[in-house]
Amino acid sequence: MLTTPPPVTDPAELRRAYGCFPSGVAALCALGGDGVPIGMAVSSFTSVSLAPPLVSACVQDVSSTWPRLRARDRIGVSILAEGHGDACIALSRKHGDRFAGIGWDATADGAVFVHGAAAWLDCVVHDEVTAGDHTIVVFRIAGAVADAGIEPLVFHGSRFRPLSIG
Template identity: 70%
Template sequence: MIEIEAVGTDPAQLRRAFGCFPSGVTAVCAVVDGEPVGMAASSFTSVSVAPPLVSVCVQDVSATWPKLRARPRLGLSVLAEGHDEICLSLSRKSGDRFAGVGWEATAEGGVLVHGSSAWLDCSLHEEVAAGDHAIALLRIHGLLARPDTAPLVFHGSRFRRLAAI
C-alpha cells in the first residue's frame, strides 16, 4: 500500500513533488522604457485554440510581472536546449538579466530570445488570482515555431535533455 503524506506547511515538500513533473521553460519579455524586461516561467501551458490562448503562472511577489502586465505586447520564447544560462539569467533577482542574451523586439514591443524553439507574440487576455500566484492568460497574435529545435526541459531542479527513441 502506498502511504501518501499529508500536505503540511513545508513548501519544500510541495516543490519536491511539483519537480517530479518535467516542464519546458519560457521567457516572457517586453521592452519597458526602451530596455528589455523579462522573466523565466516554467509554468507555461497551452489553453485554447479558439481563441488562441496560453498561460503562465506568476508569483504574487514578482517585481517583474507588474512591469510586463501593462505592456501592449509580450514576447513569449520557448527556450531551447542549451539556453540553461539564459534561463538562469532571466531568473535573477537583481542585475542585468539580458547580459549576454541575444534578443530582438517586435514592432509592438514584445522581446523574443534568439535561438528559441518557438516564439509567440502575445497580449494579456485575462489574469486570474490563484493562491500565491496569478494565472496570466495570454492571447496569441502571431507565432513562429521551430519543432526541430529541442526545448529546454526542467525536471527535479535541474535542466535535462530529451532523448529520442
C-alpha cells in the same frame, strides 16, 4: 491497500513533489518604455486553447517584474531551447542586467524574443486569475513562429535536462 498521503506541512516537501513533473521553460519579455528589455523566465507555462489561441503562465505575486511587463501592449513568449540554460538563469536574476549575453530582437509593438528559441509567441494579456500566492496569466496569441527541429529546454528535479526521445 494504498494509504492516503499525509497532509503537506513542509513547503520544501511540496516543492520536491512539484519537481517530479518535468516542464518546459518560457521567457516572457517586452520592451520597457525606455526601450530597455524587461523579462522573466517561467516554468509554469502551458497551452490553453486553439480557438481562440490561448496560453498561460503562473507568476508569483511577489514578482517585481510582472507588473512592469503587464503594463506593456505586447509580450513576447519565447519557448527556450535546450542550450538556453544560462539565459534562463539570467532571466531569473533578482538584480542586474537580465539580458547580458542574451541575443534578442523586438517587434515594432514591443514584444521581445530570445534568439534561438524553439518558438516565439506574440501575445497580449487576455485574463488574470488569482490562485494562491500566484497569478495565472492567460495570453491571447496574436502571432506565432515555431521550429519543431529545435529541442526545448526541460526543467526537472531543480535542474535542466536534455529531452530524451527513444
